[in-house]
Amino acid sequence: MSSGYTKEKKVGEGTYAVVYLGKQVVTGRDIAIKEIKTGTFKDGLDMSAIREMKYLQELKHENVIELVDVFADKDKNLNLILEFLPSDLEMIINDKKIMIIPADIKSWMLMTLRGLHHCHRNGILHRDLKPNNLLISPEGYLKLADFGLARSLGHPNEKLTSNVVTRWYRSPELLFGAQHYSPAIDVWAVGIIFAELMLRTPYLPGKDDSDQLVVTFQALGTPTEEKWPGVSHLPHYNNLTVFPEPSRQELRNRFPAATELALDLMCGMLSLNPNNRLDTKACLLHPYFTESPEPTEPEKLPQKS
Amino acid sequence: MVELNWNNIPKDLCPVCKTDKYLSPSLQFKINPECYHKICDSCVDRIFSLGPSPCPYPNCGKILRKNRFKTQIFDDIEVERECDVRKRVMAVYNKTEDDFATLDEYNAYLEQVEDYVYKLVNRIDVEQTEQKLKDYQIEHKHDIEMSNNQRDQEHAKFVKLQNLEKRYRTEKNKINREIFKEEQNLKNLSKTEVINQLQTASGEKDADKIIANVRDSMVSKTDIYKQQLEELEKNYQEEREIIISGKDEIKEEEKPKMPFTPFNGDRMPTPPYEYGDYKDPFLSKMVDDIQYRAGGYKLDVYFQKSLDDAFTGLDCIIEEEKDVADQIMV
Numbered sequence: 001m002s003s004g005y006t007k008e009k010k011v012g013e014g015t016y017a018v019v020y021l022g023k024q025v026v027t028g029r030d031i032a033i034k035e036i037k038t039g040t041f042k043d044g045l046d047m048s049a050i051r052e053m054k055y056l057q058e059l060k061h062e063n064v065i066e067l068v069d070v071f072a073d074k075d076k077n078l079n080l081i082l083e084f085l086p087s088d089l090e091m092i093i094n095d096k097k098i099m100i101i102p103a104d105i106k107s108w109m110l111m112t113l114r115g116l117h118h119c120h121r122n123g124i125l126h127r128d129l130k131p132n133n134l135l136i137s138p139e140g141y142l143k144l145a146d147f148g149l150a151r152s153l154g155h156p157n158e159k160l161t162s163n164v165v166t167r168w169y170r171s172p173e174l175l176f177g178a179q180h181y182s183p184a185i186d187v188w189a190v191g192i193i194f195a196e197l198m199l200r201t202p203y204l205p206g207k208d209d210s211d212q213l214v215v216t217f218q219a220l221g222t223p224t225e226e227k228w229p230g231v232s233h234l235p236h237y238n239n240l241t242v243f244p245e246p247s248r249q250e251l252r253n254r255f256p257a258a259t260e261l262a263l264d265l266m267c268g269m270l271s272l273n274p275n276n277r278l279d280t281k282a283c284l285l286h287p288y289f290t291e292s293p294e295p296t297e298p299e300k301l302p303q304k305s
Numbered sequence: 306m307v308e309l310n311w312n313n314i315p316k317d318l319c320p321v322c323k324t325d326k327y328l329s330p331s332l333q334f335k336i337n338p339e340c341y342h343k344i345c346d347s348c349v350d351r352i353f354s355l356g357p358s359p360c361p362y363p364n365c366g367k368i369l370r371k372n373r374f375k376t377q378i379f380d381d382i383e384v385e386r387e388c389d390v391r392k393r394v395m396a397v398y399n400k401t402e403d404d405f406a407t408l409d410e411y412n413a414y415l416e417q418v419e420d421y422v423y424k425l426v427n428r429i430d431v432e433q434t435e436q437k438l439k440d441y442q443i444e445h446k447h448d449i450e451m452s453n454n455q456r457d458q459e460h461a462k463f464v465k466l467q468n469l470e471k472r473y474r475t476e477k478n479k480i481n482r483e484i485f486k487e488e489q490n491l492k493n494l495s496k497t498e499v500i501n502q503l504q505t506a507s508g509e510k511d512a513d514k515i516i517a518n519v520r521d522s523m524v525s526k527t528d529i530y531k532q533q534l535e536e537l538e539k540n541y542q543e544e545r546e547i548i549i550s551g552k553d554e555i556k557e558e559e560k561p562k563m564p565f566t567p568f569n570g571d572r573m574p575t576p577p578y579e580y581g582d583y584k585d586p587f588l589s590k591m592v593d594d595i596q597y598r599a600g601g602y603k604l605d606v607y608f609q610k611s612l613d614d615a616f617t618g619l620d621c622i623i624e625e626e627k628d629v630a631d632q633i634m635v
Contacts, residue, residue, distance in 0.1 A: 061571060110567075118571055123610035153610050156592050156602070178600030230599030274601025284567040294565070
């Protein structure tokens with residue numbers, strides 16, 4: 001293979017790419033090779049591949065997956081060389097042998113928010129945050145990955161598709177079909193991941209798109225025109241069952257291990273009205289991160305057994 | 306069935322459920338310091354799980370609680386009782402010799418404590434003595450707590466010292482073993498080496514010199530180990546001093562910590578541009594639409610991004626970066 005990388009074994013196959021494990025010959029560093037399938041699409045390359053390349057090239061951060069190299073091989077297949085990250089947060093949440101302590105959750109949240117802040121700071125929306133896409137390096141560092149749905153914050157007259165983000169992590173404005181949304185949709189997803197880390201089971205598992213709305217509002221209350229001006233004008237808004245907003249005590253019962261500040265932060269990220277939702281900056285400056293216990297150092301975080 | 310004689314209960318029988326220790330070896334007896342009547346474990350569970358109940362022995366009538374039940378340690382119930390009484394009295398009268406000015410005062414104090422214990426054990430003036438105990442406890446509440454704390458601290462110090470000593474001993478043994486091994490080795494080796502060197506040496510004159518040389522090298526190796534041993538001893542003494550003087554706790558607190566930085570450096574506190582109240586009537590009008598407002602779209606973010614984009618490249622000198630990149634490629 002060209003350019004000094006070796007392919008060792010196939011580890012996965014997606015709709016538009018095959019992923020191999022490999023090594024960088026010069027440094028001996030482990031890497032992942034994403035070989036984009038060509039020919040299956042009439043109009044050249046798949047959109048996701050282009051998005052991934054375009055945005056990862058611009059981002060370089062401790063908590064964002066590193067795009068090492070891009071090249072085309074002799075079969076004209078496009079290869080993305082990515083940092084090798086063997087584990088992800090979903091594996092850890094599902095591995096019942098692992099015990100997660102509050103300091104670990106804080107550490108993962110901190111790394112997720114730092115990575116996301118870096119994206120938003122550079123005007124990039126991730127649009128597919130879920131535990132499965134938060135990869136973990138052998139040293140314990142969490143990194144945002146899979147930028148196949150990412151896009152940059154566009155000109156106001158551009159219409160964005162609301163059909164993004166895996167259903168369980170989709171924010172209410174997306175569920176209502178909003179076409180002009182903001183980075184707040186990513187913050188919502190992080191809030192759901194925060195809840196999932198504490199519960200160790202998905203927080204709002206809707207069976208389909210309409211069920212997702214019901215589940216979301218059951219847990220967090222139905223938004224009203226009062227609390228969220230203009231919500232009834234969004235495309236998919238129609239008569240909803242009205243659920244009351246949960247009381248603080250109900251939330252405490254649902255999250256018995258969470259401290260008051262942790263609940264504060266979570267509620268801030270899970271504000272139904274995107275205009276009131278915290279942005280990444282406000283999240284990182286939240287006192288939750290400075291209260292005891294300190295976030296666990298990445299090296300000491302639980303790893304997949 | 307023969308009625309049980311409650312005044313003479315067989316040693317291995319639970320008088321409540323009549324289970325025999327011989328037939329069920331897992332049987333465990335429990336007693337309660339209220340009356341010291343033995344009852345088996347499962348009966349305790351059965352009778353007292355739902356809250357305090359009277360003792361099942363006839364004519365006892367004491368109200369017992371489950372959490373006070375314990376396993377009997379001494380065969381003689383009187384010894385058991387004395388130990389309990391003593392423990393209770395000592396928890397209140399917990400002064401040490403250092404708390405008294407003279408030895409006589411301390412002895413008088415001990416005498417008094419023994420007096421109380423004797424009275425309680427032999428059931429003389431029980432109520433009076435209990436009252437005195439209670440009064441003393443209320444009066445000296447603060448002192449008692451202080452004494453307790455001190456004892457806890459002393460105990461913690463003792464444990465620390467013990468750990469240190471254990472570590473020190475294993476290290477010392479290890480080095481000593483090494484020294485011994487080395488000496489053995491060299492004894493054998495030096496002989497062969499002396500012979501070898503004597504064989505290769507030319508004149509007979511050198512013989513004494515060679516033997517001395519070999520001996521020197523042998524000694525120097527054991528010297529290194531001895532030095533290590535000395536160092537270990539010194540460190541041990543130092544650490545011991547620190548623990549005894551109680552300085553180690555302060556040391557832990559003073560340990561410098563990396564301050565927490567939420568952004569870990571990934572933030573531009575002061576943007577390179579001034580972003581006043583810039584208005585774009587066309588865009589403002591467009592974004593004022595309900596669809597934009599309800600979706601959470603913010604024009605400010607767009608303006609900021611545009612400005613960021615415009616300023617991003619300002620600090621980069623492409624030519625310089627090109628040179629570096631060329632070097633990497635080569």
